[in-house]
Amino acid sequence: MSAPRRMVLVHAHPDDETITCGGLMARAVEAGVGVTLVTCTLGEQGEVIPPSLQALEGSPDLAAHRAGELDQACAALGVTDHRLLGGRGRWHDSGMVATGEGIRAAAPADLGEGAFSRRADVDLQVAQLVEILTEVEPDVVVSYDATGGYGHPDHVRAHEIAGGAVEKLDPLGDRIGLWATAAAHDEVEAGLTALGRRAWLPLPVPPVADLPTVPDATVTVRVALGPARVRKLAALRAHATQIRVFDDGREPPAFALSNDLAQPVLAAEHFVLLRGPGGAAATLGALSA
Template sequence: MSPGPLLLVHAHPDDETITCGGVMARAVAAGVPTTLITCTRGERGEVIPSGLQHLTGDALGEYREGELARACAALGVTDHRWLGGAGTWQDSGMVLAGEGIRAAAPETIEPGAFAGRDVDDQVEALVTVLREVAPRAVLTYDERGGYGHPDHVRAHEITMAAVAAVDPDATAITVHATAAAHDEVDAGLEALRRRAWLPLPVPPVDDLPTVPDATITTRIALGGARVAKLAALRAHATQISVYDDGREPPAFALSNGLAQPVLGAECFVHLRGPAGTRDDLFPPS
């Protein structure tokens, strides 16, 4: 990997680990300065463990702060920041849109929610961090927010605006979107269907947000970093269940109870700035 720095912009605690946990662990292990920005505390997340379902609102947000701290420790990330400070913007919530895990904005978004009206303040807060960190590569979501959550969409919007403000000529900062390669996910799901012991339904690949494999511009093999990713997934226990019997691939599930594979690589699509290579998020020096 390049000397970096690397900066990631994610909407809620757990998003960073699901999409980029292995890359962060690899980057930190390689000595790449890595900064994680989280935009909300995920106060409207659905809680999986029955013993924690009393947590709602600010109480859930505070609990998820601790989960994220434990996940960062598992990944080795020491520079984590809440955009604008913890609790400045709250989880906007979502509604399901069709089958699987695709989402959309709720009919009403509260004024203090991240997908509300403070976009200029959010861009300004992110510009401040970009100027301080001076990253060579930035990771966030695509224009659809990956799976449609309004906070993911807003995270994409402010990231692109902030990077354009800091690097208007698109010569210094490379921006990539997290992505799931359709055929790789499909193969992982098929392997999960052969696990008779797995106590979860395995969805068809079309119920998950994927992109055609040919559109993937960078694919990072995780190797041993996947062990750290699995530990970080377990740290987000209110949101994620992990199933691992030692065979390929391990599985995780969100509150919808649908099994998804924890693949051996994380994939990205180039959005802006100098292009990297198939196996490196950073452009050649």
């Protein structure tokens, strides 16, 4: 197996890249793979966790602060090529509403001008991503599945434009592997069970049914993080407005978002091949070798 030459990751907001792909990016950088991160918005609608920073919530200053967090996370992962889709401020966070079904979300009723998930803008967004992919010439593109992982409208749109851009550049599907991030059900469940035994953990652990997982058998590639998980934890800590990290040296470490539910930072990240050449699975899997 040979590692990919160049990889582009398309994510909706700062912190999404680290939660789902931080280990993959760190391992790719270590392997000499060219890594380009495309972030579509600066997460302007994000909730802010630390009391010392809560004045940023809903403030026009939040975007700049989260951009700084993203810079720190990229530095922790070793990623030096980072782009904002369409340039800074072109697209903003659409926001979301809870569905009441575990950790799952849906689009708000009203989307303002410039909201990333507005239907009218999808063709322009695809064109902007095509421009980046044409320059970078990746053999691997990573984003989300059709549900956006947990339903956030910006994640769904990132999936749509990643797929649209790859199809335009590789209509026969024989050059570019298009991948979706995933969470393997049984590994997540084992991690949650281990966290449930940690009496010191100050937050509740959700049932696995509340989390967006996929059957383990549907995962195409499991990328073992090894020492790269240390870099992923550092990148998670960099997103301080959005994430709390709990690590006492026992397995697994944990993180929590603004919902105050503890989730495991697993020793592997999981990916599903959506489209691409037959050897694409071996190519991405080489990063675990």
